[in-house]
Amino acid sequence: MIKVILLGPPGAGKGTQAKLIEDKLGLKQLSSGDMLRAAVTGGTAIGQTAKTFMDSGALVPDEVVVDVVFEHIDGMSGSKGFILDGFPRTVEQAIALDRKLAEKGSSIDGVIVIQVSDDKLVERIAGRFTCAQCGEGYHDVFKRPAQEGVCEKCGSQAFKRRADDQPETVKHRLKTYHQQTAPLIDYYRRRGKVAIINGELSIEHVAKEIDGVFSSDVTAESSVTGG
Ligand code: AMP
Numbered sequence: 001m002i003k004v005i006l007l008g009p010p011g012a013g014k015g016t017q018a019k020l021i022e023d024k025l026g027l028k029q030l031s032s033g034d035m036l037r038a039a040v041t042g043g044t045a046i047g048q049t050a051k052t053f054m055d056s057g058a059l060v061p062d063e064v065v066v067d068v069v070f071e072h073i074d075g076m077s078g079s080k081g082f083i084l085d086g087f088p089r090t091v092e093q094a095i096a097l098d099r100k101l102a103e104k105g106s107s108i109d110g111v112i113v114i115q116v117s118d119d120k121l122v123e124r125i126a127g128r129f130t131c132a133q134c135g136e137g138y139h140d141v142f143k144r145p146a147q148e149g150v151c152e153k154c155g156s157q158a159f160k161r162r163a164d165d166q167p168e169t170v171k172h173r174l175k176t177y178h179q180q181t182a183p184l185i186d187y188y189r190r191r192g193k194v195a196i197i198n199g200e201l202s203i204e205h206v207a208k209e210i211d212g213v214f215s216s217d218v219t220a221e222s223s224v225t226g227g
Contacts, residue, residue: 002027002081003101005088007184008114009177010170011125012199013206016137017114018085020207025214026080032087035068036060054164057172059180062092070100089181094188111188112213114199114206118174125170132158143203 004027006014018029036054039047046068050060059065069087076082088094101107116124127140133156138145145152151159164173188194195213199206 001076001079001106003084003106003108004081005084005108005111005188006086006114007111007181007188008199009116009118009121009181010173011121011128012114012116013203014085014114016203017206017210018083019137020203021083021210021214024211028076028079028082029085030069030072030076030082030087031085032065032069032089033085035072036065039068055169057164057169057176059089059176062090062096065089066093066096069097073100088184091183091187094184108188108193110213111185111194112210113185113194113196115196116199120200121174122167122170125165126167128165129159129161131156132160 002025004021006018008014015029015031015033018031021027022029036047036050040051040054041047046064049064053060065087069084073082084097088097098107124139124142127142128137129139130137131151131154134151134154136151136153137143138159149157149159151157164170185194195216197206197209197213201209
């Protein structure tokens, strides 16, 4: 089973690239942000706790996120593998993940870091929106639907924007990323598992670079050993 982490600041394109990898390689995208948003929409106790943190651009407490994500990882047995998008986001979460996988005699195969400068991130996040039905991502400037107001993937005419994509909240999310999540790059570098990708290139170009990582040794080992 292949287990890969996509790491990078909000707006770097993790979700977009995770979906492309899902389509191409059959690895399941596990997005902690999507899981938490589903809990908020569902009005669950976890959702109510998470909402306060998410609305302000802060991180949801480790123990809450870890439980939610691990439940999904447990549901992955027998699958081809998964790609973690937005998790881990703190060193504590990374340690918990290592422990969780070690219990099954397994470990993370590779970490792909998508790097984008803060200026570009603010511009990107401010313009993004998704199809309310299928979740396909769009952008006011970089990726408008071919037919205005109609989703290219499913034909829906309903779109939505994330509440935490407001400029002030975005600034807080970026600060949080630099303080709490960026140290993970060194955490995984020490294990020799990191590939750095320039996320400022086009979606297609970034996808190509990521394809290159998948065909290199970074993730190939477990597909050979089955680990
Ligand atoms: P995302 O969709 O990944 O940008 O996540 C949206 C929000 O959900 C973040 O700003 C956090 O409030 C929360 N969140 C998502 N993943 C995590 C995580 N691994 N740890 C803590 N909070 C998270």
